[in-house]
Amino acid sequence: MTNNEDILITEVALRDGSHAISHQYTVDQVLKVAKALNDANVPYIEVSHGDGLAGSSLQYGLSRTNEMELIEAAVSVADKSKIAILLLPGIGTLHDLKEAANLGAKMARIATHVTEADVAQQHIAYAKELGMETVGFLMMAHMAPVEKLVEQAKLMESYGADTVYVVDSAGYLLPEQVRERIRALKQSVGTKVGFHGHNNLSLAMANTLVAIEEGATRIDGSVRCLGAGAGNTQTEVLVAVLERMGIQTGVDLYKMMDLAEDIVAPILQSPQEITKDSLTLGYAGVYSSFALHAKRAAEKFNIDSRDILIELGKRKVVGGQEDMILDVATEIAQAKRSLVLK
Amino acid sequence: MTNNEDILITEVALRDGSHAISHQYTVDQVLKVAKALNDANVPYIEVSHGDGLAGSSLQYGLSRTNEMELIEAAVSVADKSKIAILLLPGIGTLHDLKEAANLGAKMARIATHVTEADVAQQHIAYAKELGMETVGFLMMAHMAPVEKLVEQAKLMESYGADTVYVVDSAGYLLPEQVRERIRALKQSVGTKVGFHGHNNLSLAMANTLVAIEEGATRIDGSVRCLGAGAGNTQTEVLVAVLERMGIQTGVDLYKMMDLAEDIVAPILQSPQEITKDSLTLGYAGVYSSFALHAKRAAEKFNIDSRDILIELGKRKVVGGQEDMILDVATEIAQAKRSLVLK
Incomplete structure (x- = not known):
């Protein structure tokens, strides 16, 4: 070399x-x-x-x-x-x-x-x-x-x-x-x-x-x-x-x-490609480890996990702050409910 | 819309x-x-x-x-x-x-x-x-x-x-x-x-x-x-x-x-990815229909099909000129032989 x-x-x-x-x-x-x-x-x-x-x-x-x-x-x-x-x-x-x-x-x-x-x-x-x-x-x-x-x-x-x-x-x-x-x-x-x-x-x-x-x-x-x-x-x-x-x-x-x-x-068992999950992470700019937590929270609150991840990205949440995920999910669910009530 | x-x-x-x-x-x-x-x-x-x-x-x-x-x-x-x-x-x-x-x-x-x-x-x-x-x-x-x-x-x-x-x-x-x-x-x-x-x-x-x-x-x-x-x-x-x-x-x-x-x-039966073949076509800038012809010619002359495709790209060979593929293969094989003889 x-x-x-x-x-x-x-x-x-x-x-x-x-x-x-x-x-x-x-x-x-x-x-x-x-x-x-x-x-x-x-x-x-x-x-x-x-x-x-x-x-x-x-x-x-x-x-x-x-x-x-x-x-x-x-x-x-x-x-x-x-x-x-x-x-x-x-x-x-x-x-x-x-x-x-x-x-x-x-x-x-x-x-x-x-x-x-x-x-x-x-x-x-x-x-x-x-x-x-x-x-x-x-x-x-x-x-x-x-x-x-x-x-x-x-x-x-x-x-x-x-x-x-x-x-x-x-x-x-x-x-x-x-x-x-x-x-x-x-x-x-x-x-x-x-x-x-x-x-x-x-x-x-x-x-x-x-x-x-x-x-x-x-x-x-x-x-x-x-x-x-x-x-x-x-x-x-x-x-x-x-x-x-x-x-x-x-x-x-x-x-x-x-x-x-x-x-x-x-x-490789299956080729690398840009899937819904990886695109979401790139679009939101969050840790991949957040994805599973967000999915669980989304199911619990009946909201879209992408909304959670995007909001976490906006707030620049970092590893170790996973408890923020539930907070954000709660807020999104509340906002959604108040929209429906209006 | x-x-x-x-x-x-x-x-x-x-x-x-x-x-x-x-x-x-x-x-x-x-x-x-x-x-x-x-x-x-x-x-x-x-x-x-x-x-x-x-x-x-x-x-x-x-x-x-x-x-x-x-x-x-x-x-x-x-x-x-x-x-x-x-x-x-x-x-x-x-x-x-x-x-x-x-x-x-x-x-x-x-x-x-x-x-x-x-x-x-x-x-x-x-x-x-x-x-x-x-x-x-x-x-x-x-x-x-x-x-x-x-x-x-x-x-x-x-x-x-x-x-x-x-x-x-x-x-x-x-x-x-x-x-x-x-x-x-x-x-x-x-x-x-x-x-x-x-x-x-x-x-x-x-x-x-x-x-x-x-x-x-x-x-x-x-x-x-x-x-x-x-x-x-x-x-x-x-x-x-x-x-x-x-x-x-x-x-x-x-x-x-x-x-x-x-x-x-x-x-899709298998995800789209950038393979050796598709990369070669993009690098050479040739029609995908040339790939198979070039592979056959390469086998016949014991040369690398990529060399053929890259040369076809340089010469801006277009569809309908497939007979050029054998000509190019012959030239590459000859050049290779004369290199060996030197």
């Missing part, structure tokens, strides 16, 4: 994509996918539970295989690609980070809610100490105004992040919203800037191209769209589009297309 | 989407889909064989049901939506057009290769005579330089087209290529301007938004992406995105989402 590529891609099918298969990756699958990605010259391959190291739990979904075995497997077949891990402070620990580094992971992506960069300080510092390349991964980036995002990115930079990512976790951002965010970061931080998109509004590719236009050089993709919600920017398609635009990624297009079709597609 | 909507959508799942189910629509399915689309206030619903009226044939694929029965069914349940038909001169005839009009079709979309607008003259004139709204549908729009596209659009206008569409049949166009095409048409023709995108490069939504930004007001979408190749701009997602942008379509978002999930998705 030379360093003069225009855009460096991180393939997330073995991490974010884990959501799409309920965290059921086997060692054999990871060996095959990672080997093929390495062979196609993908610079970074992320391997972790969908919710980051130590995410395997009743709450986030149990992994079929210990992720450390999966990381070890990926490292064993990757002589060109670097293996990355994702870690959410509060879920993963410094111990997990060290274990992954010892197994050969070379990049640590420390992920926090867009307004909570401060919880990443220790983990980024420790990853640096372990000799890893570091990324500050600002999730649900649409939930903070641009100035707040910039402030949080600066924190990530001050902790030692080599790159700061704008992460559109809910697939909510419109292209112009990506543009202003990437532009602001490019003007304000000295790190490299990255973008991670989701396709809930069918805008993952559009947003990625806008991010690149504004100077993002680190880009996430997932082969065959494997990712949470409607999936991510489809890597093999991204490589094709960037080739058409004359932008270098160093990735072998034919090999990416082949591995998507022959190795990754058979892993 | 009022006339003050910003953007008027034509739903093509019952025409272009017919490709995705090998033209197997039943009267019952069309009744259900058209009724739900009408109920969701979709302005235009296109109903025809995937290759337009009279497309049912061994060459283009046999329809399960006579399309005139399908048109009649759609008309019978659409008291708000207008039923549109597609006609490719050379496949469909004036007689077919008249029959569709007699059954209640209100819009005729006359489709030609982007450089062959002149074959549409008679059909557009006749459609006007029949009292139909008319569209000149310039297919494979990437294959002509912008000036040529403008010239052909002006021909469509001179024949009486109320709207001229830029049709990205191969899903090949990049956003900036859509921008220059729509902009040029807006500057040069007096008709309304429309855009029909395909998602082979995951850019259908991006291209549609750029088209709208440049002044296109007639937009095609397909529910749940049902269409040739990787499908079209996904209608229910488009409605959601435009709502988020404050652009009115008059379409009921929730109803669109519901009908996509409950009525259209079950019709």
Whole structure:
């Protein structure tokens, strides 16, 4: 891997994509996918539970295989690609980070809610100490105004992040919203800037191209769209589009297309598509974990769960505030009743 | 349907989407889909064989049901939506057009290769005579330089087209290529301007938004992406995105989402996604009908069919020139051999 590529891609099918298969990756699958990605010259391959190291739990979904075995497997077949891990402070620990580094992971992506960069300080510092390349991964980036995002990115930079990512976790951002965010970061931080998109509004590719236009050089993709919600920017398609635009990624297009079709597609039980649920989440801009709660509340009050999710999005409700869901449902039901009475 | 909507959508799942189910629509399915689309206030619903009226044939694929029965069914349940038909001169005839009009079709979309607008003259004139709204549908729009596209659009206008569409049949166009095409048409023709995108490069939504930004007001979408190749701009997602942008379509978002999930998705045997084949077609910018020929030629010469398709795209080979496929394959095989010998 030379360093003069225009855009460096991180393939997330073995991490974010884990959501799409309920965290059921086997060692054999990871060996095959990672080997093929390495062979196609993908610079970074992320391997972790969908919710980051130590995410395997009743709450986030149990992994079929210990992720450390999966990381070890990926490292064993990757002589060109670097293996990355994702870690959410509060879920993963410094111990997990060290274990992954010892197994050969070379990049640590420390992920926090867009307004909570401060919880990443220790983990980024420790990853640096372990000799890893570091990324500050600002999730649900649409939930903070641009100035707040910039402030949080600066924190990530001050902790030692080599790159700061704008992460559109809910697939909510419109292209112009990506543009202003990437532009602001490019003007304000000295790190490299990255973008991670989701396709809930069918805008993952559009947003990625806008991010690149504004100077993002680190880009996430997932082969065959494997990712949470409607999936991510489809890597093999991204490589094709960037080739058409004359932008270098160093990735072998034919090999990416082949591995998507022959190795990754058979892993999926059903293809990724934009369903009613994923579209609703992208339209409302809320956590996917809210969907089930909202459905239950909607049934209880005989209202439309979409109204609940949209209202939660407007109020910028975050994880941990699930009790708000019932409050919102109650309010909507009351408003509906008073409309009927009028 | 009022006339003050910003953007008027034509739903093509019952025409272009017919490709995705090998033209197997039943009267019952069309009744259900058209009724739900009408109920969701979709302005235009296109109903025809995937290759337009009279497309049912061994060459283009046999329809399960006579399309005139399908048109009649759609008309019978659409008291708000207008039923549109597609006609490719050379496949469909004036007689077919008249029959569709007699059954209640209100819009005729006359489709030609982007450089062959002149074959549409008679059909557009006749459609006007029949009292139909008319569209000149310039297919494979990437294959002509912008000036040529403008010239052909002006021909469509001179024949009486109320709207001229830029049709990205191969899903090949990049956003900036859509921008220059729509902009040029807006500057040069007096008709309304429309855009029909395909998602082979995951850019259908991006291209549609750029088209709208440049002044296109007639937009095609397909529910749940049902269409040739990787499908079209996904209608229910488009409605959601435009709502988020404050652009009115008059379409009921929730109803669109519901009908996509409950009525259209079950019709598809497998979800639409961007596969190796559809990505190759979009990357190369060639007719989907070339794919099978190229695969056969590739096997014969032991080369990669993608190399053939990409070369055909560069040479702007069009339908009817299939004999070029073997020539190109021979050249590639020879070049490969001489490389080995060196």
